[in-house]
Amino acid sequence: MSKREISLIVILLLIAINSFFILNNSSSKKEAYIYYDGEIIKKINMNMMYEEQFIVDGLLGEVTIEYTYGKIRVIEETSDKHLCSKQGYISNVGEAIVCLPNLVVIEIKTSDIDGVIR
Numbered sequence: 205m206s207k208r209e210i211s212l213i214v215i216l217l218l219i220a221i222n223s224f225f226i227l228n229n230s231s232s233k234k235e236a237y238i239y240y241d242g243e244i245i246k247k248i249n250m251n252m253m254y255e256e257q258f259i260v261d262g263l264l265g266e267v268t269i270e271y272t273y274g275k276i277r278v279i280e281e282t283s284d285k286h287l288c289s290k291q292g293y294i295s296n297v298g299e300a301i302v303c304l305p306n307l308v309v310i311e312i313k314t315s316d317i318d319g320v321i322r
Contacts, residue, residue, distance in 0.1 A: 233315040234297060236276045238269065241307045250274055250295070250312060262306025269310065281306055 234250040240260060248256075253273050260267045265282030275295035278288040281303055288303035300311040 235313055235315070236271070237311050237313060239309040239311070248276065250276070260308055262303065262308045264306050267303060267306050267308045276310055276312075277301070278303060278308075278310070281308075 236248040236250055237244055238246040238248070238260060240262065245260060246258070248271050251274070254271075255273065256271045257279070258269055260269060262281065266280075267278060267282070267288065268280040270277055270279045272293075275293040277293045278291065278301055280286075281288045283303070283305040288301060288306070288308070291301050294301055294310070294312060297312050297314045300309060302309050
């Protein structure tokens with residue numbers, strides 16, 4: 205390989221590494237959307253570092269949700285098998301907790317949307 209080719213490879217690698225860090229450190233707003241029966245009832249800014257618990261009225265009863273420092277989960281719900289609370293924390297864009305018996309859904313989205321795939 206010539207010096208030119210090596211220089212070009214090094215420059216391309218530096219650009220790729222720089223792009224990776226810029227994309228991963230973007231200040232996009234990550235939010236948790238809490239739905240009941242398809243309607244948004246609460247939004248939580250997932251970039252904020254605090255703790256909060258709140259109760260959502262589901263079809264079968266109360267659903268207790270906990271937000272803790274960038275992650276969210278269902279603590280307790282009224283359903284037969286308690287599958288919602290067994291799912292644990294979610295924190296990444298695209299993850300969701302679906303509490304079907306109570307018609308409650310928690311979904312994490314970002315404000316930086318390039319496209320939607322269905």
